[in-house]
Amino acid sequence: MHPSVNTTLESLHQFRDLARNGTLNWRRKLIYWSGAVLVGLVAVGFAELADAASHLRARITHVSPLLMLVVAPLGLALSTWLTRRWFRGAQGSGIPQAIACLHLHDMVLVDRILAIRIALAKIFLTCLGLLAGASIGREGPTVQVGASIMHMVGRQAGMTNVTGIHALIKAGGAAGVAAAFNTPLAGIVFGIEELARSFEQRTSGTMLTCVVISGVTAIA
Numbered sequence: 001m002h003p004s005v006n007t008t009l010e011s012l013h014q015f016r017d018l019a020r021n022g023t024l025n026w027r028r029k030l031i032y033w034s035g036a037v038l039v040g041l042v043a044v045g046f047a048e049l050a051d052a053a054s055h056l057r058a059r060i061t062h063v064s065p066l067l068m069l070v071v072a073p074l075g076l077a078l079s080t081w082l083t084r085r086w087f088r089g090a091q092g093s094g095i096p097q098a099i100a101c102l103h104l105h106d107m108v109l110v111d112r113i114l115a116i117r118i119a120l121a122k123i124f125l126t127c128l129g130l131l132a133g134a135s136i137g138r139e140g141p142t143v144q145v146g147a148s149i150m151h152m153v154g155r156q157a158g159m160t161n162v163t164g165i166h167a168l169i170k171a172g173g174a175a176g177v178a179a180a181f182n183t184p185l186a187g188i189v190f191g192i193e194e195l196a197r198s199f200e201q202r203t204s205g206t207m208l209t210c211v212v213i214s215g216v217t218a219i220a
Helices: 005-063 065-085 095-101 107-113 116-132 139-154 162-181 184-193 205-219
Strands: none
Touching: 005 065, 005 162, 005 205, 065 107, 065 116, 095 107, 095 139, 095 162, 095 184, 107 162, 116 139, 139 162, 139 205, 162 184, 162 205, 184 205
């Protein structure tokens, strides 16, 4: 075969490989951006549920302050029992759990901590605690919920690289902050100061993009 033909074929193969890689990269980015939108939507839903629980507690108190002497201990006892019996791993504020997962290389343990089942339990138990009058907030749990969502997205996208998984967890946690407070810049700063330690993590385009998309989604 003529050398020029071989060169042309090699160029076509290289172009095909580049196009394939480019398509895979864009597909993966779209999956990550969709996850960031989902974090924003879930954070908004979480905020609505938390506000509804707080308003319900206020109505109970308005009807009769003595009712809280029954609601508070029963609600807190129920929350403790559910956590210990069915949702081990849902305890805690959420931020330490997200940070801890960035230092774990045992993906089985990370999958257990950031399971969607635990994230949903976190939402429900937080609202139950607010109804019972516990001195808690939704912001910390939203960090773990956001990290869980992005971790799930990464798993669904076939992410197996530990560094990549950590980047998505970090992006999800920071996106949770951005969505919880409706402040994308705060999410970026939180991701840089609290979740990221290396230069590569601090300059992660994945984190910055996901945080902005999640924050804008929550604001919208």
